[in-house]
Amino acid sequence: MSTSSAQQEDALVTSTDPLHPANLISELCASFYTLGWVTGTGGGICIRTDDKVYIAPSGVQKERIEPAHIFVLPYPQAEPSPHTDRIFLRRPKLNLKESACTPLFWNAFTLRNAGSCIHTHSQNAVMATLLWEKDMIFRISHQMIKGVRIGGNGPTLSYLDTLEVPIINNTPNEEDLTDSMKEAMEKYPSAAAILVLRHGIYVWGDDWQKAKTQTECLDYLFEIGVKMKLAGLKTVLNE
Amino acid sequence: MSTSSAQQEDALVTSTDPLHPANLISELCASFYTLGWVTGTGGGICIRTDDKVYIAPSGVQKERIEPAHIFVLPYPQAEPSPHTDRIFLRRPKLNLKESACTPLFWNAFTLRNAGSCIHTHSQNAVMATLLWEKDMIFRISHQMIKGVRIGGNGPTLSYLDTLEVPIINNTPNEEDLTDSMKEAMEKYPSAAAILVLRHGIYVWGDDWQKAKTQTECLDYLFEIGVKMKLAGLKTVLNE
Amino acid sequence: MSTSSAQQEDALVTSTDPLHPANLISELCASFYTLGWVTGTGGGICIRTDDKVYIAPSGVQKERIEPAHIFVLPYPQAEPSPHTDRIFLRRPKLNLKESACTPLFWNAFTLRNAGSCIHTHSQNAVMATLLWEKDMIFRISHQMIKGVRIGGNGPTLSYLDTLEVPIINNTPNEEDLTDSMKEAMEKYPSAAAILVLRHGIYVWGDDWQKAKTQTECLDYLFEIGVKMKLAGLKTVLNE
Amino acid sequence: MSTSSAQQEDALVTSTDPLHPANLISELCASFYTLGWVTGTGGGICIRTDDKVYIAPSGVQKERIEPAHIFVLPYPQAEPSPHTDRIFLRRPKLNLKESACTPLFWNAFTLRNAGSCIHTHSQNAVMATLLWEKDMIFRISHQMIKGVRIGGNGPTLSYLDTLEVPIINNTPNEEDLTDSMKEAMEKYPSAAAILVLRHGIYVWGDDWQKAKTQTECLDYLFEIGVKMKLAGLKTVLNE
Numbered sequence: 020m021s022t023s024s025a026q027q028e029d030a031l032v033t034s035t036d037p038l039h040p041a042n043l044i045s046e047l048c049a050s051f052y053t054l055g056w057v058t059g060t061g062g063g064i065c066i067r068t069d070d071k072v073y074i075a076p077s078g079v080q081k082e083r084i085e086p087a088h089i090f091v092l093p094y095p096q097a098e099p100s101p102h103t104d105r106i107f108l109r110r111p112k113l114n115l116k117e118s119a120c121t122p123l124f125w126n127a128f129t130l131r132n133a134g135s136c137i138h139t140h141s142q143n144a145v146m147a148t149l150l151w152e153k154d155m156i157f158r159i160s161h162q163m164i165k166g167v168r169i170g171g172n173g174p175t176l177s178y179l180d181t182l183e184v185p186i187i188n189n190t191p192n193e194e195d196l197t198d199s200m201k202e203a204m205e206k207y208p209s210a211a212a213i214l215v216l217r218h219g220i221y222v223w224g225d226d227w228q229k230a231k232t233q234t235e236c237l238d239y240l241f242e243i244g245v246k247m248k249l250a251g252l253k254t255v256l257n258e
Numbered sequence: 259m260s261t262s263s264a265q266q267e268d269a270l271v272t273s274t275d276p277l278h279p280a281n282l283i284s285e286l287c288a289s290f291y292t293l294g295w296v297t298g299t300g301g302g303i304c305i306r307t308d309d310k311v312y313i314a315p316s317g318v319q320k321e322r323i324e325p326a327h328i329f330v331l332p333y334p335q336a337e338p339s340p341h342t343d344r345i346f347l348r349r350p351k352l353n354l355k356e357s358a359c360t361p362l363f364w365n366a367f368t369l370r371n372a373g374s375c376i377h378t379h380s381q382n383a384v385m386a387t388l389l390w391e392k393d394m395i396f397r398i399s400h401q402m403i404k405g406v407r408i409g410g411n412g413p414t415l416s417y418l419d420t421l422e423v424p425i426i427n428n429t430p431n432e433e434d435l436t437d438s439m440k441e442a443m444e445k446y447p448s449a450a451a452i453l454v455l456r457h458g459i460y461v462w463g464d465d466w467q468k469a470k471t472q473t474e475c476l477d478y479l480f481e482i483g484v485k486m487k488l489a490g491l492k493t494v495l496n497e
Numbered sequence: 498m499s500t501s502s503a504q505q506e507d508a509l510v511t512s513t514d515p516l517h518p519a520n521l522i523s524e525l526c527a528s529f530y531t532l533g534w535v536t537g538t539g540g541g542i543c544i545r546t547d548d549k550v551y552i553a554p555s556g557v558q559k560e561r562i563e564p565a566h567i568f569v570l571p572y573p574q575a576e577p578s579p580h581t582d583r584i585f586l587r588r589p590k591l592n593l594k595e596s597a598c599t600p601l602f603w604n605a606f607t608l609r610n611a612g613s614c615i616h617t618h619s620q621n622a623v624m625a626t627l628l629w630e631k632d633m634i635f636r637i638s639h640q641m642i643k644g645v646r647i648g649g650n651g652p653t654l655s656y657l658d659t660l661e662v663p664i665i666n667n668t669p670n671e672e673d674l675t676d677s678m679k680e681a682m683e684k685y686p687s688a689a690a691i692l693v694l695r696h697g698i699y700v701w702g703d704d705w706q707k708a709k710t711q712t713e714c715l716d717y718l719f720e721i722g723v724k725m726k727l728a729g730l731k732t733v734l735n736e
Numbered sequence: 737m738s739t740s741s742a743q744q745e746d747a748l749v750t751s752t753d754p755l756h757p758a759n760l761i762s763e764l765c766a767s768f769y770t771l772g773w774v775t776g777t778g779g780g781i782c783i784r785t786d787d788k789v790y791i792a793p794s795g796v797q798k799e800r801i802e803p804a805h806i807f808v809l810p811y812p813q814a815e816p817s818p819h820t821d822r823i824f825l826r827r828p829k830l831n832l833k834e835s836a837c838t839p840l841f842w843n844a845f846t847l848r849n850a851g852s853c854i855h856t857h858s859q860n861a862v863m864a865t866l867l868w869e870k871d872m873i874f875r876i877s878h879q880m881i882k883g884v885r886i887g888g889n890g891p892t893l894s895y896l897d898t899l900e901v902p903i904i905n906n907t908p909n910e911e912d913l914t915d916s917m918k919e920a921m922e923k924y925p926s927a928a929a930i931l932v933l934r935h936g937i938y939v940w941g942d943d944w945q946k947a948k949t950q951t952e953c954l955d956y957l958f959e960i961g962v963k964m965k966l967a968g969l970k971t972v973l974n975e
Contacts, residue, residue: 058952058953059880080945080948145879146963178429179430189878191896217878218880235297236300243384246381401623401695417668470558472537474536478620481620485620489627639906640862640934641778641935643908644777656906706797710776710797725866
């Protein structure tokens with residue numbers, strides 16, 4: 020790689036604008052660490068612009084990501100959900116691998132036209148998958164669900180609606196969730212997120228703000244839902 | 259709008275004083291986010307001076323509010339609880355809408371002469387509404403309730419008093435709580451706050467400091483009350 | 498008060514040394530707020546040097562104390578536990594009152610020769626008073642109690658010892674706890690702290706570091722003790 | 737000690753590089769304090785390079801460590817697990833003692849070739865020792881255990897594996913855990929950490945990043961495991 024092309028690549032993740040995707044991913048991952056969403060290198064956020072996708076590395080401390088660690092991929096890719104032959108506009112100089120969530124984030128881009136996708140290992144999400152494992156779908160009504168959008172990108176739900184988040188089985192390798200996540204998104208077009216049993220959640224939105232606020236709303240609902248269930252309260256009224 | 263009037267409007271929210279309402283709202287909302295009171299864009303604080311009301315936007319990340327996002331309204335308005343025809347001294351340039359809580363905050367101004375009102379979606383408050391739903395009133399005695407004022411603006415309660423916080427039913431649209439909140443405030447003149455079932459709480463005070471410290475006291479009491487109830491302990495003695 | 502004496506008084510709380518008592522009280526109270534120990538203006542810390550006592554104001558937001566808000570009293574005072582006729586070296590210019598805990602802090606100075614005393618409303622401490630109310634003494638053994646000193650100022654406890662923290666009844670006014678706290682300290686000379694039923698705790702130490710680390714140890718032990726009790730586990734072995 | 741040798745010693749802990757071990761220990765201990773891992777002076781982290789070991793002092797506030805407080809020892813020492821005759825390259829000028837965990841950290845160096853070892857008093861770890869006390873081994877499967885390495889330094893575990901963390905009995909003096917920790921590490925070569933009953937945990941890794949992220953993963957697993965156990969859920973499937 021010539022010097023000038025290396026400089027061009029670095030320019031993709033170098034900006035003084037705090038809202039540049041490479042800066043945002045660093046800042047937001049540190050904030051998610053404080054929330055307990057990405058402890059132990061798990062979880063993260065990716066951001067898509069019209070023609071580029073910004074993705075954090077795999078297996079690194081998420082509260083210590085620097086913009087120089089960010090991968091940039093062109094969007095779209097040749098394959099709808101790029102498993103192996105990913106094309107990059109920029110790779111970090113360090114010996115890093117892109118997030119193992121890449122094909123799962125891509126599901127959100129191609130199936131919901133998302134501009135951002137967040138993955139957490141939140142204890143609230145995992146407890147929800149355990150306490151709703153029998154139905155493989157988390158359900159709650161009459162709570163503050165109006166911050167969540169139908170399908171993750173449609174109109175917001177109403178207080179009187181029942182929020183449903185499907186739960187898919189986990190697999191040892193993150194990539195192997197790609198097809199089952201896709202199937203769940205197709206089977207539940209209203210679902211704003213996909214829970215993964217004993218693992219965590221994928222949430223998307225039109226942009227990073229909507230992905231983040233919907234993740235907060237959902238995590239809040241898992242937390243209150245788990246508390247209600249353990250206190251013997253019904254989480255869905257009128258059924 | 260001419261340039262000079264735009265400049266005059268911006269001056270209403272521009273100050274180097276950290277205690278200016280526009281700066282305070284930004285700072286306090288960020289602090290409330292850390293406390294888990296305003297996740298997912300919900301909740302917030304408004305501040306009233308003698309002749310102006312400062313209000314945050316609706317549907318935005320509350321930990322990222324900037325003074326330039328703040329709405330300023332004259333006080334009083336033509337209507338006591340301004341539903342539709344609100345008059346503004348300043349609107350943000352961004353395409354923002356004022357908080358949907360505006361008419362509920364106004365209840366606190368007109369009925370209790372409050373200088374500030376806070377709305378949270380705190381899990382402690384919501385759990386309290388669920389565990390005290392049968393009575394539609396949260397009650398606790400013999401705890402640290404002396405930080406709470408009778409009616410929110412009177413003398414402080416005593417350790418030996420019983421704190422009562424009425425719970426009103428929730429509605430899909432925040433504005434539709436206006437009348438039932440008003441009725442509850444009139445029916446319970448000693449109440450320092452109004453809980454909203456499965457939703458959160460409205461707390462007011464003579465100024466932002468009193469509104470904030472009373473919100474902290476009440477949230478603390480909901481937290482300990484919920485713990486006591488789940489542990490099988492009575493929250494009101496001597497009855 | 499002449500200008501020069503006002504300047505002399507202000508010099509008592511003005512220092513660039515972060516370890517000056519006036520700076521420490523501000524910093525530590527903000528840290529205690531984050532820990533949930535002093536929400537809603539409750540709780541705080543005082544620091545005593547050889548001949549001076551530094552005390553925070555009453556009824557203020559503890560995370561926003563500034564050095565200029567600190568009271569300075571000469572030590573000792575004419576009365577061993579100064580209820581009414583306190584002598585001051587410096588009062589803040591703002592219309593503030595010294596902490597209502599002043600005579601209780603004084604108990605720690607006179608009875609245990611403490612250099613610092615901390616008061617918290619920690620939920621862990623309050624839950625401990627509720628779950629050990631029958632015995633009016635919190636007891637735990639075989640936990641990390643070796644950070645706690647016998648009497649608060651003696652040698653540290655051993656893992657094999659049983660930590661005992663007496664619980665006194667609460668009163669509506671903080672000052673009225675003075676005598677019962679004193680009696681409990683005399684009755685339990687090994688006690689490192691005094692719990693107040695449905696209210697909180699007083700912890701002291703030879704200096705602010707020891708008072709703070711012992712408060713942390715005790716709060717940790719109340720937290721684990723409450724969890725154990727609620728899970729049906731015995732907190733004292735070998736009895 | 738001559739001036740120049742004192743200067744040489746200080747140079748061992750003086751660096752503008754935030755990743756220098758002396759700076760890292762200070763920063764990480766402050767971060768661990770926020771996580772509740774090292775309250776009340778307990779716990780800490782040590783870092784080993786090829787020929788040096790950096791260790792924090794004993795009995796100090798872990799969130800306030802400064803690089804100048806760090807001890808530096810040559811590695812290896814004459815004795816494999818140096819109990820008494822430790823050799824130092826640098827001692828702090830303050831009257832401090834090296835961490836009582838020193839010989840336990842050394843176990844991780846000599847038995848697992850670790851580059852870093854972390855000790856916490858985390859409530860999650862202690863609750864795990866209490867709820868798994870009957871078996872003296874914590875066991876969980878089908879959770880996010882893939883961030884944990886076999887033996888702490890081997891390949892990562894799979895989602896389908898069962899994570900096992902042995903629990904050893906506690907002793908009043910930290911040093912007296914040295915032999916039983918060593919025995920447990922030899923008996924369980926796959927164990928990535930050693931739990932200490934009613935006390936905490938020791939976790940190691942090839943470097944500070946791996947030790948830290950594995951501590952986070954394990955703490956997360958203790959937290960979810962304790963929640964599952966208290967909710968009546970099995971933590972190990974397929975047995």
